[in-house]
Amino acid sequence: MQQRQNFDISLRELKLQLLHMGGDVQESIRKAIEALKIGDMVMAGQVVHDDIHINQQEHEIENLCIRLIATQQPVATDLRKIVAGMQIATDLERMGDNAVDIAKTVTRLQGQTLIKPLVDIPQMATIVDTMISNALNAYVENSLDLAEDLAIQDDEVDHLYRRMMEELFSIGKDRPDVAHQAMSLAFIGRYLERIGDHATNVGEGVIFIITGKRSDLN
């Protein structure tokens, strides 16, 4: 007979809440990048405004985890699921903050014509979006492969970031009048690169849940 049904229901609830939060974070990042592409400051403002909901979700997940630790005395895989769940919520919240950072940078650009066509940033955004999906799927499906593949995707993001920085540095050196915008775009690249790092942290959390061992995907 299956025992601890209420506990198992709560663990499923934790999973659902993390998935929901992850979906909201992805949506914020997509919106922030779209706002950059079309210079839409209203959309950027919306990302900043919506961050409060992401923060609330982090608190709700923490509260659920604290309640489960206090009332269910979890051990072994159950304990790792809960501890890793709290860490994943923290990483998702940081990704949400990075989306806000991107949106605020878009607001500061005030709809300026961009000094170069956006190539690397959308590409990085696409990869980190996939990374978040993969990290969450790895969590849902207990997939070591999906979690470990995040390291490869993170390398791609890092590579694009370095390439973008070199290009922006070169533009800024030749045209001091656009140095400010070049720096802003570099920051956006940096925020995306950080989001990729947080996604790898989620993957490390998944590996910890499955194997009980610590890993470094970054």
Next chain:
Amino acid sequence: MSQPISVHNLKAWYGTQLTLKSVDMELPASQVTAIIGPSGCGKSTFIRCLNRLHETLPGARVEGDVHLGTQDLYKVDPVDVRRMIGMVFQKPNPFPTLSIFDNIALGLRLGGVHNRGQLREAVERSLQMAALWGEVKDRLSEPATSLSGGQQQRLCIARAIAVQPEVLLMDEPASALDPVSTLRVEELVEQLKDTYTIVIVTHNMQQAARVADETAFFLNGEVVEFADTTTIFTNPTDKRTEDYITGRFG
């Protein structure tokens, strides 16, 4: 100095029923080893084989080796074995007609100690070690049954250590106690482990996690997993251990 216990190919029967199926374990000296497992898995039978209590039951039988250090316990007089290996049971069982003092002194008297000064010294030392001296020093002549349940259990621990055994077996020693008394017994176990090899049977997973250095999971008379307590409770190797400690069965 406490000594390790080595168990090899230990089998135990109740009549024709095989209750322990070839158990091999090395219980380290000066450490607490917890035995966990569902009811009927053989954990109490196991510790009762260590001090040769099992064989006292009608129809019960034991095979295999149990060594305390280099000494083969099944080649020693059972009375001597029980002096070397003290035991504390689930329910506090002080001798109801004896005083607090005499409960502790009885084992020593049976061992030939009759000098009043020596007895007083041993009783005080045992009660100090059992963290009970401060509470009973002014009422040593009162009946042991005048103590609370938690105090009675610590009295039983004091009684067990009065004869200076090398091993202390505890069969669910706190299961009949309130949370505060339970924590006092657990603290006591932590203090006593420097002096004794301690084996504790418990149904309380958190208690095993709190007090034990090593934990063994028994199932159907076999040791499924025996490892350091942190490993057992954070990342057990065997799925049956995981299912048991997470409450999925048992």
